[in-house]
Amino acid sequence: MLQVENLQVRYGAITALRDISLKVEEGELVALIGVNGAGKTTTISAIAGIVKAVNGSINFRGHSLIGKSPEVILRMGIAVVPERRHIFPSLTVEENLRLGAFSRHNRSEYRSDLDETFTLFPILKERFRQIGGTLSGGEQQQLAIARSLMAHPQLLMLDEPSLGLAPTLVDQIFTLIITLRSRGTTILLVEQNVERTLEIADRLYLLNTGRVEMEGSPEQLKSHAAIKDVYLGEGKAGGNQL
Amino acid sequence: MKRARLIAWLSRYSTIVILAVPILLVAAFTELIAGTLLIRLVTAMFVSMIIVLGMQVFMGNSGILAWAHVGFMGIGAYVAALCSMTPHIKEIAIPQVYPFLLNLQLPFWLSLLVGSAIAALVAAVISYPLMRLSDAAAAITSFALLIIIHAVLVHWDRVTNGPRTLFGIEEYTTLWISVSGAILMLILAYFFKESSLGLRLRASREDYHAASAMGINITQVRYLSFVVSAAIAGFGGGLFAHYITSFTPDAFYLIETFNVLAMLVVGGPLGISGAVIGTILVTVAREGVRAVENTINLNHLLPFEVIGLTEVFLATVLILSLILRPQGIMGSRELRWKPKQSSGEANELDAQPASE
Amino acid sequence: MIVFEFIINAISVGSLYALIALGLVIIYGILKMVNFAYGELIMVGGYLLYLVGANTNIPWLIAAVIAVVGAMVVSYLTELVAFRKVREKSLTALLITTFAVSTLLQNSALIIISPRAKAVALPQIFSTTITIFNITTSMRNILTIVVSIAMLVGLTFLFRNTILGIALRAAADDFQMTRMLGVPANLVISSAFVLSGAIAGVVSLFWIGRTASVTPTIGLGPLLIAFVATVIGGMRSLVGAVVGGFVYGLIFSFIGVLLPQVLLDYREAFMFLIVILILLLRPEGLVRVKYAQERVG
Numbered sequence: 001m002l003q004v005e006n007l008q009v010r011y012g013a014i015t016a017l018r019d020i021s022l023k024v025e026e027g028e029l030v031a032l033i034g035v036n037g038a039g040k041t042t043t044i045s046a047i048a049g050i051v052k053a054v055n056g057s058i059n060f061r062g063h064s065l066i067g068k069s070p071e072v073i074l075r076m077g078i079a080v081v082p083e084r085r086h087i088f089p090s091l092t093v094e095e096n097l098r099l100g101a102f103s104r105h106n107r108s109e110y111r112s113d114l115d116e117t118f119t120l121f122p123i124l125k126e127r128f129r130q131i132g133g134t135l136s137g138g139e140q141q142q143l144a145i146a147r148s149l150m151a152h153p154q155l156l157m158l159d160e161p162s163l164g165l166a167p168t169l170v171d172q173i174f175t176l177i178i179t180l181r182s183r184g185t186t187i188l189l190v191e192q193n194v195e196r197t198l199e200i201a202d203r204l205y206l207l208n209t210g211r212v213e214m215e216g217s218p219e220q221l222k223s224h225a226a227i228k229d230v231y232l233g234e235g236k237a238g239g240n241q242l
Numbered sequence: 243m244k245r246a247r248l249i250a251w252l253s254r255y256s257t258i259v260i261l262a263v264p265i266l267l268v269a270a271f272t273e274l275i276a277g278t279l280l281i282r283l284v285t286a287m288f289v290s291m292i293i294v295l296g297m298q299v300f301m302g303n304s305g306i307l308a309w310a311h312v313g314f315m316g317i318g319a320y321v322a323a324l325c326s327m328t329p330h331i332k333e334i335a336i337p338q339v340y341p342f343l344l345n346l347q348l349p350f351w352l353s354l355l356v357g358s359a360i361a362a363l364v365a366a367v368i369s370y371p372l373m374r375l376s377d378a379a380a381a382i383t384s385f386a387l388l389i390i391i392h393a394v395l396v397h398w399d400r401v402t403n404g405p406r407t408l409f410g411i412e413e414y415t416t417l418w419i420s421v422s423g424a425i426l427m428l429i430l431a432y433f434f435k436e437s438s439l440g441l442r443l444r445a446s447r448e449d450y451h452a453a454s455a456m457g458i459n460i461t462q463v464r465y466l467s468f469v470v471s472a473a474i475a476g477f478g479g480g481l482f483a484h485y486i487t488s489f490t491p492d493a494f495y496l497i498e499t500f501n502v503l504a505m506l507v508v509g510g511p512l513g514i515s516g517a518v519i520g521t522i523l524v525t526v527a528r529e530g531v532r533a534v535e536n537t538i539n540l541n542h543l544l545p546f547e548v549i550g551l552t553e554v555f556l557a558t559v560l561i562l563s564l565i566l567r568p569q570g571i572m573g574s575r576e577l578r579w580k581p582k583q584s585s586g587e588a589n590e591l592d593a594q595p596a597s598e
Numbered sequence: 599m600i601v602f603e604f605i606i607n608a609i610s611v612g613s614l615y616a617l618i619a620l621g622l623v624i625i626y627g628i629l630k631m632v633n634f635a636y637g638e639l640i641m642v643g644g645y646l647l648y649l650v651g652a653n654t655n656i657p658w659l660i661a662a663v664i665a666v667v668g669a670m671v672v673s674y675l676t677e678l679v680a681f682r683k684v685r686e687k688s689l690t691a692l693l694i695t696t697f698a699v700s701t702l703l704q705n706s707a708l709i710i711i712s713p714r715a716k717a718v719a720l721p722q723i724f725s726t727t728i729t730i731f732n733i734t735t736s737m738r739n740i741l742t743i744v745v746s747i748a749m750l751v752g753l754t755f756l757f758r759n760t761i762l763g764i765a766l767r768a769a770a771d772d773f774q775m776t777r778m779l780g781v782p783a784n785l786v787i788s789s790a791f792v793l794s795g796a797i798a799g800v801v802s803l804f805w806i807g808r809t810a811s812v813t814p815t816i817g818l819g820p821l822l823i824a825f826v827a828t829v830i831g832g833m834r835s836l837v838g839a840v841v842g843g844f845v846y847g848l849i850f851s852f853i854g855v856l857l858p859q860v861l862l863d864y865r866e867a868f869m870f871l872i873v874i875l876i877l878l879l880r881p882e883g884l885v886r887v888k889y890a891q892e893r894v895g
Contacts, residue, residue: 048778069777069782069783070774070778071778071780071781074778074780075780079778079779082778086774086775088767088768088775089771090835091767091768095767095768096768099761099764099776099781102761102781103779151779305690306690307690307693307694371878372874372878374878375877377689378626378630378689378693378833379877379881381693383873383874383877385825386825386873386874387870387874389866389867389870390870393863393866393867394867397863397864397867500697500701503697504698548709549708549709549713550705550707551705553701553704554705554706554709557698557699557702560694560695560698561680561699564684565683568684568688568691
């Protein structure tokens with residue numbers, strides 16, 4: 001479905017991505033893990049058209065995404081929930097969701113999409129008329145994901161959805177990701193919470209200093225010594241962050 | 243080692259010579275062959291150059307738009323004029339002038355310095371808190387400052403003769419005086435840019451957060467450069483007053499601001515070479531179009547009078563320049579003598595302080 | 599009764615100022631760009647009113663429509679031809695571009711029309727007065743209030759209830775994210791410029807209505823008003839701009855009555871002093887946003 005090859009990205013003089021190749025198949029949940037600055041967010045940003053690639057190719061269902069603007073890429077079926085959520089703080093929950101459906105024109109579909117959103121995110125029904133900026137962090141995260149789903153993406157990219165949330169909310173978000181996956185949404189997930197990610201992902205890429213250091217199933221990565229040391233501690237529960 | 247360092251130093255400061263020599267040649271050439279009209283034009287060009295250099299000191303190094311700059315030029319112009327005028331003329335030119343100002347009369351050079359000092363003083367008193375602001379807020383406050391200075395100039399009858407023309411100023415600013423002033427300010431602006439203060443200011447322009455994390459007090463370095471910039475503008479204003487000999491407060495308002503901005507931006511605000519080259523190019527282009535405009539009007543080539551063609555042309559050039567070369571002709575480069583690198587050592591030394 | 603007449607006058611000034619401020623903030627909110635060429639859109643409206651009035655027998659109302667549409671078109675074109683190309687560069691470059699466009703438009707008017715003031719024919723209704731409950735006021739004041747309020751109501755509807763309006767507000771919150779939801783950047787920006795032009799066009803009708811003449815520099819006054827009003831109200835929000843415009847209009851009217859002549863001369867200087875003070879002490883203006891803004895960096 002999505003195929004990234006030899007991707008290279010620079011911010012001014014700094015090379016953020018040296019050489020990234022990865023692929024995501026239909027219906028998969030693929031995760032990118034790695035320390036801060038490894039290039040996870042940059043990879044997602046490059047796919048979403050927010051940063052420009054210096055080199056390499058990005059193909060989605062046989063179409064190249066290189067040089068395409070974020071709005072075009074969304075219309076091609078890739079939605080991104082960026083790091084730190086980026087909901088519109090001065091808009092109501094309703095308006096946030098309506099904007100999520102901007103690329104779709106069918107009004108009756110919008111109604112049924114809303115109903116579906118409310119079953120997945122009951123809290124948003126309660127907060128429907130509230131200003132986005134007044135929501136709690138967890139609610140904002142749900143709103144951000146719900147908003148992206150309104151566009152009916154074929155591929156959903158989630159950047160650090162559990163960042164800064166209380167442990168119970170983290171559980172909630174991971175449950176939600178599992179639900180989305182079981183409904184057939186293809187997901188590319190960036191997470192720092194490696195332990196939890198290993199539980200739910202089909203495949204993972206370990207990024208380091210702008211390169212793919214390792215690729216494989218959760219079992220393959222778990223057995224890797226570096227992952228054990230750096231991310232999982234010595235079998236210590238909850239030792240998931242760097 | 244010693245020699246390499248010397249060469250690096252020479253290379254670094256060669257910019258001043260490379261810019262000053264052609265300026266002197268132009269002046270000498272003008273003096274020798276040109277008529278009065280051209281001499282006046284060239285004199286005016288070098289006065290403009292001083293204003294542009296003054297603006298470069300703040301805007302170029304800090305990256306913040308400086309709308310009020312021309313206001314400080316106005317302060318310098320009025321103060322210098324008041325200082326140099328004889329009591330007799332002052333009585334006629336400014337009927338309501340304060341008595342203590344009436345009898346004040348200073349030599350020309352001292353008047354220039356007082357004008358420059360007062361402009362710097364005004365800047366020093368009012369600008370410190372403004373230097374905290376960046377981007378749009380900075381642009382609006384400095385624009386507000388220009389409006390305030392203009393309003394004061396227009397309404398302070400007892401000093402400026404109000405919105406009416408102030409006349410009777412001696413024409414002290416000759417070609418050679420304006421050329422000397424321009425070269426002096428060029429050296430000042432260049433040394434300012436290369437000084438540690440200038441370096442810190444440029445660092446804050448490139449990356450505000452990194453610069454403040456390095457311990458640079460950005461408000462303070464901006465403030466100091468703003469005061470220096472106002473002093474240069476005030477000095478240029480004094481020269482302008484004694485070149486043009488009569489003016490109104492409108493001479494120091496939006497039209498002049500546009501002129502100065504055009505010169506600086508077309509040439510490249512980041513460097514001294516850009517300021518100098520921009521002034522010369524824009525002056526030549528503007529006078530060329532103005533000549534066309536005058537020819538059309540004098541010979542009635544068109545059924546109506548053409549007014550504003552020069553500004554339309556300049557505005558178009560400025561917009562095109564911002565689209566095609568937003569950093570101006572020179573970008574962040576300076577004209578510089580670069581010796582053939584014989585050893586890697588010299589190369590390294592050269593690259594270190596010089597390149598930006 | 600004098601008091602009521604004064605109040606109506608102040609409300610008329612306030613509602614016009616609110617409209618003026620709103621036209622500037624629509625652009626600022628999205629691009630963080632202060633459009634120095636905003637006043638020239640009002641000038642364009644004024645000259646179209648003059649040209650149509652002086653050269654044809656078209657009724658004033660249609661001339662007014664032409665003026666408004668003209669201002670919209672010019673606003674759109676300034677974005678398309680100049681600002682779009684500089685947008686991605688630096689903010690300073692963008693601000694200088696707006697100033698250059700302002701100079702360009704002003705001097706084009708000098709060349710094409712005349713440096714001298716041109717008289718603009720106004721409909722009868724502008725010069726009549728009306729007396730209700732013993733209060734006499736000019737129809738122009740009433741018209742200004744009615745049309746300004748109608749515009750504000752219409753714009754509120756647009757911003758609250760249409761998807762384009764919501765997208766415009768979203769873009770002011772977070773432009774990049776708006777694009778990531780599939781909203782084309784150019785659509786949002788062009789719409790903002792067209793709206794800003796429409797407001798400037800309507801403003802021009804009443805601004806010209808006060809003096810019945812138009813000059814190339816007529817735009818400076820409204821531009822300065824917009825600056826002061828938006829800073830008073832807060833540059834981040836549309837509501838802030840409207841509130842700021844009203845407040846400024848009221849202050850301006852009261853100052854005119856209360857201050858002695860000597861200080862009145864410095865009215866503009868005072869207003870801009872207030873602008874500087876507000877930007878220093880309370881940069882968010884009178885209208886605070888109801889949620890904590892995340893500061894970048």
